[in-house]
Amino acid sequence: MNADGRIRLNQLPEWTALARHREELGEVRLRDLFDADPARGTGYALQVGDLYVDYSKHLVTDETLRLLRELAAATDVFGLRDAMFRGERINTTEDRAVLHTALRAPRGAVVEVDGENVVPAVHAVLDKMADFAERVRSGAWTGHTGKRIRNVVNIGIGGSDLGPAMAHEVLRSYTDRDLTVRFVSNVDGADLHEATRDLDAAETLFVIASKTFTTIETITNATSARNWLLTELKAGQEAVARHFVALSTNAGKVADFGIDTANMFEFWDWVGGRYSYDSAIGLSLMIAIGPDRFREMLDGFRLVDDHFRTAPAESNVPLLLGLLGIWYGNFLGAQSHAVLPYSHYLSKFTAYLQQLDMESNGKHVGRDGREVDWQTGPVVWGTPGTNGQHAYYQLIHQGTKLIPADFIGFAEPVGELGDELKAQHDLLMANFFAQTQALAFGKTPQEVRAEGVAEDLVAHRTFKGDHPTTTVLARELTPSVLGQLVALYEHKVFVQGAVWNIDSFDQWGVELGKVLAKRVEPALTEGAEVPGLDASSRALVAKYRELRGR
Ligand code: F6P
Numbered sequence: 001m002n003a004d005g006r007i008r009l010n011q012l013p014e015w016t017a018l019a020r021h022r023e024e025l026g027e028v029r030l031r032d033l034f035d036a037d038p039a040r041g042t043g044y045a046l047q048v049g050d051l052y053v054d055y056s057k058h059l060v061t062d063e064t065l066r067l068l069r070e071l072a073a074a075t076d077v078f079g080l081r082d083a084m085f086r087g088e089r090i091n092t093t094e095d096r097a098v099l100h101t102a103l104r105a106p107r108g109a110v111v112e113v114d115g116e117n118v119v120p121a122v123h124a125v126l127d128k129m130a131d132f133a134e135r136v137r138s139g140a141w142t143g144h145t146g147k148r149i150r151n152v153v154n155i156g157i158g159g160s161d162l163g164p165a166m167a168h169e170v171l172r173s174y175t176d177r178d179l180t181v182r183f184v185s186n187v188d189g190a191d192l193h194e195a196t197r198d199l200d201a202a203e204t205l206f207v208i209a210s211k212t213f214t215t216i217e218t219i220t221n222a223t224s225a226r227n228w229l230l231t232e233l234k235a236g237q238e239a240v241a242r243h244f245v246a247l248s249t250n251a252g253k254v255a256d257f258g259i260d261t262a263n264m265f266e267f268w269d270w271v272g273g274r275y276s277y278d279s280a281i282g283l284s285l286m287i288a289i290g291p292d293r294f295r296e297m298l299d300g301f302r303l304v305d306d307h308f309r310t311a312p313a314e315s316n317v318p319l320l321l322g323l324l325g326i327w328y329g330n331f332l333g334a335q336s337h338a339v340l341p342y343s344h345y346l347s348k349f350t351a352y353l354q355q356l357d358m359e360s361n362g363k364h365v366g367r368d369g370r371e372v373d374w375q376t377g378p379v380v381w382g383t384p385g386t387n388g389q390h391a392y393y394q395l396i397h398q399g400t401k402l403i404p405a406d407f408i409g410f411a412e413p414v415g416e417l418g419d420e421l422k423a424q425h426d427l428l429m430a431n432f433f434a435q436t437q438a439l440a441f442g443k444t445p446q447e448v449r450a451e452g453v454a455e456d457l458v459a460h461r462t463f464k465g466d467h468p469t470t471t472v473l474a475r476e477l478t479p480s481v482l483g484q485l486v487a488l489y490e491h492k493v494f495v496q497g498a499v500w501n502i503d504s505f506d507q508w509g510v511e512l513g514k515v516l517a518k519r520v521e522p523a524l525t526e527g528a529e530v531p532g533l534d535a536s537s538r539a540l541v542a543k544y545r546e547l548r549g550r
Pocket of ligand 1: 159160210214218274359
């Protein structure tokens with residue numbers, strides 16, 4: 001029994017029933033499942049908004065899915081979902097509401113936090129962002145010397161970088177191509193150097209994105225950017241106001257940094273960093289694609305929010321995807337999950353999902369403060385699929401690990417491409433369909449032999465198959481479809497955290513490294529003694545100083 005009166009997850013009868021079912025199923029063969037049910041290809045598919053989600057190539061039966069839904073019911077996933085949408089403080093370790101869904105609530109909706117409707121404030125910030133974005137895009141907002149802004153450099157890290165950087169890449173064909181938009185996150189000075197080395201400071205706007213405005217990487221880069229700007233412009237502090245804006249919840253720290261709070265775009269503590277790119281954190285993206293496209297993206301998020309909130313368990317796509325992950329992670333021993341987009345524009349999508357998923361569900365302590373004794377979040381990884389095919393797919397096809405994978409593809413190539421490049425799209429998608437087919441059904445030794453392969457090579461050239469995949473197919477990669485995809489994963493992660501009974505919205509695991517970095521830095525620069533530094537780290541610090549000639 002948990003401290004909160006709940007039965008421990010792995011003692012629930014629904015959990016035990018799944019474990020028993022797994023034993024009874026034995027080795028699941030997708031060929032058998034498809035033979036037994038010729039309608040599986042269309043029957044195991046759902047539509048949410050523009051996303052067609054095929055889950056037929058999973059190692060599950062109707063009974064598996066029913067038992068998984070029973071587990072979701074027993075762990076009250078929908079109860080926690082409703083509490084989240086109601087603005088309850090479900091982030092218990094930080095005592096905060098979790099309301100990224102309010103960021104895409106329509107004007108006029110009511111979402112209350114502590115009795116206050118937050119929707120008017122959300123739209124006031126969106127309007128302020130839109131006004132500013134239009135002024136930059138039209139040239140009405142000029143730099144200190146009166147020149148038009150042509151470059152936007154977003155400085156932020158984690159959720160204040162990955163989301164807008166990913167979305168800017170995804171929606172590149174919707175961006176104003178006369179604007180250069182770059183993202184700097186790494187405290188390695190090389191990042192800022194490469195981002196600014198060919199820019200005219202007089203035409204450059206820095207967008208400093210930090211929820212807390214205390215993150216050392218971001219404040220260090222922002223300080224260097226300010227020094228670069230003032231040196232390049234040969235100007236004093238008065239130039240900062242035209243070249244720096246802030247995206248933050250912390251007006252005091254923004255003012256301390258020297259940014260006019262009139263140039264600050266606000267968000268709130270009920271928006272987690274990794275759930276924030278549809279808040280003010282999306283300003284650089286909005287400047288790039290324009291407010292209308294940004295609002296289309298928010299509409300896409302909202303569509304999936306509404307689906308998650310209202311669809312019954314049988315057809316609730318985030319619930320289904322979350323439960324499939326639980327099946328593989330908790331009952332079939334999978335340790336990782338691959339996300340493989342067949343769109344070059346989604347090249348940063350998996351990196352974005354890594355924070356969303358791994359920072360949310362990389363927890364080993366439950367909501368009740370007790371160590372969990374079941375697996376939680378998987379390692380999420382992947383790159384655009386076609387490139388992966390010539391790199392790591394070998395291991396997925398013929399290695400020894402179970403790696404469930406999501407394949408994401410589109411029927412139409414991006415509109416901007418010329419005819420010849422558009423014609424390549426069918427080849428791209430032929431690979432997309434071929435891979436999930438090969439992963440699922442493989443190639444039997446008999447089939448290999450029938451090709452005349454020498455007996456000593458038959459085993460090498462056999463593909464066992466039964467590698468599970470979800471296929472997500474949409475007509476086109478639009479701003480709305482991006483919003484739909486992100487919301488789908490946000491809610492999938494939510495479902496898993498709810499079942500595992502962990503707090504998906506804190507991130508205490510990143511704190512220790514931050515504290516230690518602060519303690520170690522004086523040892524590197526001044527050779528200061530760090531109390532309690534272990535022998536290995538002490539030797540490494542000494543080696544570093546020696547290599548630097550200190
Ligand atoms: O990596 C830890 C973290 O706190 C993330 O959760 C967050 O997205 C990132 O740092 C950046 O934080 P901030 O926006 O406050 O600078």
